[in-house]
Amino acid sequence: MRAVLLLFRFLSTMVAITISIGLCNGNLGVPCKESERQALLLFQKDLKDPSNRLSSWVGEGVCCNWTGVVCDDLTGHVRELHLKKPDSQQDLHLSYGDFYVTSTWLGGKINPSLLSLKYLNYLDLSYNNFQGTQIPCFLGSLKSLRYLNLSEASFEGIIPPQLGNLSNLQYLGLRGYKLKVENLQWVSGLSHLKKLDMSRANLSKASDWLQVPNMLPSLVELHMAGCQLDHIPPLPLINFTSLAILDLSENTFDSLMPRWVFSLRNLVSLSLKGCGFQGSFSSHPQNNSSLKELDLSLHNLCELMDLDLSFNNFNGNVSEIFNSLSVCGPDKLKSLSLGSNNFSGHLAEHVGNFKNLSHLDLSANSISGPIPVSLGNLSVLIELLIYDNQFNGTLPESISQLKMLTVLDISYNSLEGVVSEVHFTYLTKLKDFVGKGNSLALNTSRGWLPPFQLNRLWLDYWHLGHKFPMWLQTQKQLKLLSLPNTGISDTIPAWFPNISSQLVALNLSHNQLHGEIKNIVAGFQSAIDLSSNQFNGSLPFVSPSVSALDLSNSSFSGSLFHFFCDRMDEPKNLSSLRLGDNLLTGDIPNCLMNWKRLVMLNLKSNNLSGNIPSSIGYLKRLSSLQLHNNQLSGELPLSMQNCTDLLVVDLGENMFVGSPLTWIGKSLSILKVLNIRSNNLQGDIPHELCYLKSLQILDLAQNNLSGTIPRCFHNFSAMATFPNSSILTFADYLMDNVILFTKGRGAEYGRKLLKLVKSMDLSDNMIYGEIPEELTSLVGLQSLNLSKNLLAGRIPSNIGDMKWLESMDFSMNQFSGEIPPSTASLTFLSHLNLSYNNLTGQIPKSTQLQSFDESCFIGNELCGAPLDKNCSANGVIPPPAVEQHRGYHLLEDGWFYLSLGLGFMFGFWGVLGSFMLNMPWSIAFSRFLNSMVVKLYGVIVDYI
Ligand SMILES: *[C@@H]1O[C@H](CO)[C@@H](O)[C@H](O)[C@H]1NC(C)=O
Ligand SMILES: *[C@@H]1O[C@H](CO)[C@@H](O)[C@H](O)[C@H]1NC(C)=O
Ligand SMILES: *[C@@H]1O[C@H](CO)[C@@H](O)[C@H](O)[C@H]1NC(C)=O
């Protein structure tokens, strides 16, 4: 189906292009110069043209009506070659791999026969695929050229300085991330150049990029976005008097924001997005001498229509920015982006004077106070982004006047009060409304017919009333609907499948929805989250298009059989399935062979019984298996050895028997979390377990394991380091929550925290022998529980090396000797239990150890605080005092990380997996990427 649609789109593009070229060439009557015709044919011969774009390049005596060729009406000389790839998407800088039809490019070699086209003044080869060849030097001899565009055409290597000979050139396009420039001396030859676009070319070596004397005297437009520039001169030698468009975005400059940029009086468009600049904006024109180093002012930019300062470290009062920009009259400005800086203050009412604003982005700053009523005067506003600020008060009704508004994002502010139908009266164009993260209520009449047709709607945490919002029924174009935590206490209405059938993301979690669901119908590769509601009855049938489904924490009952085994002939797309915390009973059916795409399977906390079926071996992509807290029994099937992608295995609190640890160690080699707590495992702990180098969490507590702690445990290299970054990679999104026992209690840990936690629990088994010295090399461990075993001997003297230990439980063993003095250096320790051993001597002195309760030490022969028993005068020499510093307590901060969950991002991997793989998700950028992913997703969805 998709292929057909792609083909259709491809064909329609071709038709459009053929028509437009046909219309352009009015000069069919003029004969072609034979020498030029021959030159074009030679040029064509060396080109690769897989889609036959140049099929019209045939015939005697003609060439002026050939595709892309424009001749002079009078002389018949070839004047222009328009050979840009026709379906190129200039605005999309990301490559979508197979989502785009890529076969309309031209490639191959550029034949020097072009030099015979003496009158060629326009050459556009952009967006083609010259497969890494260099830009040919002879292009510098095409002296008549006024326009040369080689952008994004997969040229590679150094840009030939010969291009500097093109003294008539007015436009030069050299975008492309594989292009390089060593220095820019040659540019000084381009004395007539008006527009230069070198975005994404590597200019890191061209430290002279604005320092060539007499460079570009006529320049009007300069694009150097993403050029790896790190330096910007305090004063350029270049004469920028005529410059109207300057784009330096996405270069990480290590220098201060140079003031000369803001004195370019003719600037119409300025983009400094993502440049890492600092500076403070003030409103009042000052003489230069009174300006402090970081003070900046915008009041000279009288022609400005488009200003993008987003993703920098600028600060200042936001209304002073508007003051500066209104010095020459507020009418010019069309687009203003101040997002992701440190701007503060209130937004004053005079923002309403900027009547021509179509895009306003103030997101991710610290702007407070009310949203000005005058915003309603911005009658051509298309996009209003004020998310991640501290706006408070109500949403003014005046926004209903924004007739052109398409995107409204007010999320994550402190807005409160009621939003009603009146707010939307004239918002007929609204497509995306993001309101989450406020204390707003939506109050509409039951028969409300909204004026808009939304694509995406987020109202998380709004008060929507108990009834399911009826007006959603009118929204026929919804792709994304997010209404978690909105207080809906109703059944899902019968009409809902009509709108859900095309949704790619649906979140109705954390409401009080109830009743039975028979079917879940949703769009291709969709993510559906209905968790934390009160649905009952048996599990619904789920349409095969769904990619992620969360029905956990409800009251679904009955068996899994129909869900997994019915309609086996339909190929299933499901990659993430969460059915935990329901009332499901019976076996896990042996029907998993048709669910080969499953990456995440969570059935925890139900009443499932029986064995794990052998068909689990078909789930070769499975990354996370969560079966905690059921009544599953028997041995683990050996076919599980096929699931080599497993990162998380949580089988805790079941009744599994046998000794699977040998093959787990051998086969599941990238495992990060292994929890088989509270089962009936037997046998020794095998040294094969030590193959699991990535293991961060090992919980084998409450089994019947025996033998000694293998010395090779020091091979757990992930436990031997402390992570220095909490940045989530795509792989982290493949890990489901895990129940983790520390400090004597269990809690659910999300992936954000799992990334940081290292823990080992072998308690309540029959493990004997001494603690191997090697164990203390696992210095990243935050929790170590060896209690209730038969361990004996001394506690290793260098236990104090395990600096990150927050919880240490060695109670109820037979440890003897003294508590090692190094224990005093465990400064993060907040939970300690050494009771019921055979320890002797004085408890080492440190604020930490003495702060614990007596009960942590009883059942030993110990003396000294906190115990009442004094040590005799000839007792132990007190250990040296250890410097106390308490950092943050990782395990205590669990709630914080848990609350940072990124919701239903899961659904996106089906489509964008390859794109997001290994992409870092730092907190600062996650929002940005999030919106980008949503945008991309939107693009792709529109496309399908
Ligand atoms: C160009 O013109 C020639 C002669 O008039 C004609 O035979 C040929 O089909 C035309 N080619 C195109 C692509 O229109
Ligand atoms: C810069 O160019 C303008 C004309 O575009 C000219 O008037 C001005 O004198 C030049 N300035 C310098 C310092 O050359
Ligand atoms: C908004 O917040 C400010 C403090 O930043 C406070 O003084 C003001 O009363 C708040 N306004 C409303 C309507 O809550």
Ligand SMILES: *[C@@H]1O[C@H](CO)[C@@H](O)[C@H](O)[C@H]1NC(C)=O
């Ligand atoms: C495990 O993988 C092997 C090799 O790919 C395959 O032959 C076998 O059928 C798989 N076992 C199961 C239960 O899927």
Ligand SMILES: *[C@@H]1O[C@H](CO)[C@@H](O)[C@H](O)[C@H]1NC(C)=O
């Ligand atoms: C306790 O330790 C002492 C020596 O420190 C030893 O004599 C005794 O047997 C130990 N008791 C047990 C129960 O291990």
